[in-house]
Each structure stands twice: as structure tokens, then as C-alpha cells.
Amino acid sequence: MKILKKAASVALMASCAMSVAFAASAETTKLRIQTHYAPETASGQLLTEYVENIQEMSNGEIEVEMFYSSSVVKSVETFDAAATGILDCDATGGAYQTGKNPAFQFVGDIMGGYATPVQQLSWLYYGGGREAANELYNKYDMQLVGWIVYGQESFASTRPIAGISDLKDWKFRSPPGMETKIFEKLGAKPIVMDFTEIFTALETGIIDGADASGIANNVGLGLYDIAEYANYPGFHSMPSDHVACNKEVWDAMPAHHRKIMEIAIGDIALKSALAFEKKNAEAVASLTKKGITISEWSAEDLQTFRTAAQETWPEFATTPEAKALVASHIDYLKQLGLVKE
Numbered sequence: 001m002k003i004l005k006k007a008a009s010v011a012l013m014a015s016c017a018m019s020v021a022f023a024a025s026a027e028t029t030k031l032r033i034q035t036h037y038a039p040e041t042a043s044g045q046l047l048t049e050y051v052e053n054i055q056e057m058s059n060g061e062i063e064v065e066m067f068y069s070s071s072v073v074k075s076v077e078t079f080d081a082a083a084t085g086i087l088d089c090d091a092t093g094g095a096y097q098t099g100k101n102p103a104f105q106f107v108g109d110i111m112g113g114y115a116t117p118v119q120q121l122s123w124l125y126y127g128g129g130r131e132a133a134n135e136l137y138n139k140y141d142m143q144l145v146g147w148i149v150y151g152q153e154s155f156a157s158t159r160p161i162a163g164i165s166d167l168k169d170w171k172f173r174s175p176p177g178m179e180t181k182i183f184e185k186l187g188a189k190p191i192v193m194d195f196t197e198i199f200t201a202l203e204t205g206i207i208d209g210a211d212a213s214g215i216a217n218n219v220g221l222g223l224y225d226i227a228e229y230a231n232y233p234g235f236h237s238m239p240s241d242h243v244a245c246n247k248e249v250w251d252a253m254p255a256h257h258r259k260i261m262e263i264a265i266g267d268i269a270l271k272s273a274l275a276f277e278k279k280n281a282e283a284v285a286s287l288t289k290k291g292i293t294i295s296e297w298s299a300e301d302l303q304t305f306r307t308a309a310q311e312t313w314p315e316f317a318t319t320p321e322a323k324a325l326v327a328s329h330i331d332y333l334k335q336l337g338l339v340k341e
Helices: 004-026 043-057 075-083 102-108 115-125 129-139 178-185 194-203 214-221 247-252 257-291 299-316 320-335
Strands: 031-037 062-067 087-093 142-148 155-157 172-173 187-193 207-213 229-231 241-246 292-295
Touching: 004 087, 031 115, 043 062, 043 142, 043 214, 043 257, 062 102, 062 257, 075 087, 075 241, 102 129, 102 229, 102 299, 115 129, 115 142, 115 178, 115 187, 115 320, 142 247, 142 257, 172 178, 172 194, 178 187, 178 299, 194 207, 214 257, 241 247, 241 257, 247 299, 257 292, 299 320
Parallel strands: 031 062, 031 087, 172 187, 172 207, 229 292
Antiparallel strands: 087 241, 142 241, 155 207, 155 229
């Protein structure tokens, strides 16, 4: 009996010692992350899943305070807020930072290039994109963790938007960057405004339409409660939403925390591409039933847009970083047969 008690005591002491050792070795990473998406949107829900995944996969070692709908700073200011320590990570997109360097356009939304999320993610992971992008991000004290590409975006409009001719004098919300140049060439009047201002601007007639997001996200934002017209499938824009973190914060994280965040973003990227195939189809069916006019652009009009976009790439690539990224994309697009030799 004494032997059994002694053995039990030794086992208990060993167990306590292991628990103390684990507690001492466990490291905690606390992150404050902001996104421009509302939690009710499909993209907001996927980011919520991402946060839950990294917390669970790290056994609670990674703790995240998530801010939705640009509730701390404006969408375009999220990157700087993370770089300067107001936040830790940015879950918006690189295209918001074209004012710093036009190169961010080509890691945020190349426009008129890739046709599917898989093709665009392929450049990031297998076309040298991740390394090229981080050369740019690191210059601004940030680290690209990964992309979420949900697919081609659709417009919301209070005017018909069935083809190129409808762009004449069409006032629409545009994100900053190359998009304004492309659509000005096609006769539209882009107005740059923050993502969070779109609904009010449509409601008050400041704009006729908006480039906001994919059609399912647009439904989540309530845009078709005001706008009676849409286009689908989308064609003009396929932004790469990113998760990017303060470089100093990133480098200080344990290696296994960094790996968890990288792997988890790849999982959400795949789920996003798959989920939006379904969610967009459901949104189109619902909107059609509601009486929203949804137009599919002709092959001729689509080619007119692609030509205008691809002609604008070199015009916008005015820095060495931007030129290098455009060259990288073009080389890879040629491999995919999307740009002719």
C-alpha cells in the first residue's frame, strides 16, 4: 500500500512539474486586427472563422481582439495604424495603399488580369508573388501573412449597368488607385471614398453606383435595398484582401504562431473561393426574384475593358517596385495563357 501511495505521489509530482514547465514555456501573442468588413458579410464571417481557428490551433496562445467595419480608424488608414502600433494587423487590402507606392495596386487588385481566385493565388504561392510582395511590405514596416481572394466583384447601381455604353458619366464609388484611370478612359466618373461611406452616398444620390465587393457581400451591406441594377458574373476587379502585420510584432512572435497564422489564412483563402461560388449564385437568385436587374456583359465589352486595364498597368507602374511587380504578373499571366506573347 505504501508503495502504491509513493508511486501515486511521484506521478502527481511529475504531472505538476510538467504542467509548470508547459506554463513556463507557453508564449502568448496578443493581436489587435481591424477589417473594413461588417461581421454580417460573408467576408466578415470568414475572418471571424480565421480568428477562431488561429486561437484554437494555438491552444489559446494567440489572442485576438477583432475590430469590424473600420471601427478604430478609416479603412485606408488601417495599414498605417498597424505599422505604427495603434493596431497590430491589417485585414483590408493592399490596394488602399497606392498613395504610398503604386506598387500596392499590383498586390491589391491588378484588374483585368486573372480570371479566377485560384489563378491569382497561384501567382502568390508559386509565381514568386509572396517574396516580391514582402519586399514591398517590409519597406513600410509590415509583413504580408497571406491573401483572401473571393473572386470577381459586381457593381451596385441605381442606373442600368449592362455594358460599356452605360459607363458614360456614371458616377460611382471607386477605391483609390488604378481603377480611377481605367474607368475615366471608359467614360465613367469615379469618386474615391471610404468603404464605410458607400451606403449613405448611394442613398443620398451622391453616386449612381458603387464598386464595393462581390455580389454576395453587396447584399450583406444592403446595397441592393437602394440599387436596382447589378452585373454578374463580375469582371472588373478581383481584389486580394490581405492579413498583414506590424513587422516588429511579426518577428517577435514564436515561429509556431507565425506558421499557424500562415496556414490558417491559406485555409480561409480556399474556403473563401469555394464559399463565394455558392453565396454569389444564391445572391443572384434572390436578387432576381426581388426584381433587381442583373446584366452579363458581352464578350466584346469585356475585351474592351481588359484592353483598357492592361494598357493602364505600365502607365500606373511609376516606381521600381511597381514595375517589378507588373513584370512578374505579366510573366506569370503569359504562362497561364491569359496574356498573349
